[in-house]
Amino acid sequence: MNKWTLAGSTALAALIAGNAALADVTPEGVLADWKAMNSAYGMVTTTASETRDGDTLTVTGISMASDQDGNKTSIDIPSMTLKDQGDGTVAIMMTEDYTMTAGTKDAATGADTAFKLNFSNPDAQIVASGTDDAATYTFTAPTMAISVVEVDGVPAADKGVNASFTFSDLSGKYDVTGSDVRTLESTGAAKTLDIAVDTKDPNSGETVAIKAQMAGIETTSSMSMAKDADLAKVAEALKAGFGVDSKFNYGATTYSMDVGGGASTTKANGTIASGALNVTMNKDQMAYGGDLKGVDVALESSDLPVPGMNVKYDESTFNFAIPVSKSDVPAPFTVLTRVTGLTMSDSLWSLFDAGAVLPRDPLTLIVDTTGTVTLTADLMDEAAAGSQPDLNSVNVNEVKLTAAGAEVAASGALTFDNSDKVTFEGVGVPTGEIIVNASGINALLDNVVKMGLVPEDQIAGARMMMGLFAKPGEAPDTLTSLLEFKNKGFFANGTQLK
Numbered sequence: 001m002n003k004w005t006l007a008g009s010t011a012l013a014a015l016i017a018g019n020a021a022l023a024d025v026t027p028e029g030v031l032a033d034w035k036a037m038n039s040a041y042g043m044v045t046t047t048a049s050e051t052r053d054g055d056t057l058t059v060t061g062i063s064m065a066s067d068q069d070g071n072k073t074s075i076d077i078p079s080m081t082l083k084d085q086g087d088g089t090v091a092i093m094m095t096e097d098y099t100m101t102a103g104t105k106d107a108a109t110g111a112d113t114a115f116k117l118n119f120s121n122p123d124a125q126i127v128a129s130g131t132d133d134a135a136t137y138t139f140t141a142p143t144m145a146i147s148v149v150e151v152d153g154v155p156a157a158d159k160g161v162n163a164s165f166t167f168s169d170l171s172g173k174y175d176v177t178g179s180d181v182r183t184l185e186s187t188g189a190a191k192t193l194d195i196a197v198d199t200k201d202p203n204s205g206e207t208v209a210i211k212a213q214m215a216g217i218e219t220t221s222s223m224s225m226a227k228d229a230d231l232a233k234v235a236e237a238l239k240a241g242f243g244v245d246s247k248f249n250y251g252a253t254t255y256s257m258d259v260g261g262g263a264s265t266t267k268a269n270g271t272i273a274s275g276a277l278n279v280t281m282n283k284d285q286m287a288y289g290g291d292l293k294g295v296d297v298a299l300e301s302s303d304l305p306v307p308g309m310n311v312k313y314d315e316s317t318f319n320f321a322i323p324v325s326k327s328d329v330p331a332p333f334t335v336l337t338r339v340t341g342l343t344m345s346d347s348l349w350s351l352f353d354a355g356a357v358l359p360r361d362p363l364t365l366i367v368d369t370t371g372t373v374t375l376t377a378d379l380m381d382e383a384a385a386g387s388q389p390d391l392n393s394v395n396v397n398e399v400k401l402t403a404a405g406a407e408v409a410a411s412g413a414l415t416f417d418n419s420d421k422v423t424f425e426g427v428g429v430p431t432g433e434i435i436v437n438a439s440g441i442n443a444l445l446d447n448v449v450k451m452g453l454v455p456e457d458q459i460a461g462a463r464m465m466m467g468l469f470a471k472p473g474e475a476p477d478t479l480t481s482l483l484e485f486k487n488k489g490f491f492a493n494g495t496q497l498k
Helices: 003-016 027-040 234-240 441-450 456-469
Strands: 044-046 049-053 056-068 071-084 090-094 097-105 112-120 125-130 134-151 161-177 181-200 207-226 243-250 253-260 266-281 285-301 309-323 331-344 363-374 390-403 406-417 429-439 478-486 489-492
Touching: 027 044, 027 049, 027 056, 027 071, 027 090, 285 331, 406 441, 441 456, 456 478
Parallel strands: none
Antiparallel strands: 044 056, 049 056, 056 071, 071 090, 071 097, 090 125, 097 112, 112 134, 125 134, 134 161, 161 181, 181 207, 207 243, 207 253, 243 266, 253 266, 266 285, 285 309, 309 331, 331 363, 363 390, 390 406, 406 429, 429 478, 478 489
């Protein structure tokens, strides 16, 4: 993630939520602590004026800016009022529109790229309450519209860019606790998100139009930040207490894309029943995962050899988690990929199976592995880049591929002796076994020959190779193989191959 993205989005979220660990939940307390929080994220906050009139503190000319290694972010808000409501709460009101500019420099070319966004959230209501040790913020907004107004300092329209993102029925709550290490826990929801993007290349005349709507958006997150932590030094910030745990869920989604005006045309549309995205990062691990359900995609393009194609699948899931801190103790990792119920239209099948020789059953792909690894250096430490971790164990919980009438499945577990990384060329000596079962392989090979994709003599060679690693199973057209790692060797069904 670019540093300006992390710093800018965090500062903006802090502002919208009135992110402050308050002394007495007063307007001045909210403002002072908000500035301190921005500073912790590398943002310098300045104001043109701060005036108290009765129960209301009015702040004008608010500017927040950061510049980290050429990655720049600035947020400018004309004015904001913080009103003491006399009941231990503070009402926060901002001007309806404010802007955010985010830019970065290409390390290779030195070219600058910057986007200026306008935020519009009329009738948004934010209320702060609580104490120094436990501040709570609630907010609601009928709409929030985000639009691109400038690209590289030029009006977006002159660059052929028209892009907007509009949320409806926003609501949420933020809880802030802690002193030396502050924790911000939040929940949020939006009824819909509408996306509209239209671009036109002024040189080629090529146009791109994207429309999408996402419903039932729900988010939860927890963020911890130590005082005076420097996010530019990620490894140190993690050890000091920085951490993020975020979940994003959404419901029914529709989208379309139309590309034209050039030498070719492309149209795509699709639906998603629901989806989720999870991100976790702390001193113990970095994890990234998500899933999609009920996916249906249709595509038409003048560049395709068929008029159109369609792909559907029931569910896809991925999860990737690894340790991030140096340790003498093995730490867990996870690698998971799952796609189930994938089907393709006959037009797509016809590209390689015009005669409909292969069974067109739904495809399933599963790779589910876990294990442990010992990091010899902090993962986020640039100075230690290239250091080799020690792999301690791998559990093959499930590996499966089902396609074209055939299936291959495997499971097993291995441990590794890292005192010897010579025998297996850079990897510790493994011990353990993996069981592989397959069905329909011979029928699939027969079909491949029938389709004319591979000559019979080459298939015969493939069958001989399978004989080295597998033996016939109990049922017709099934194979099984026991792959063993023992005594610094590799065995397949009792035959030593290494």
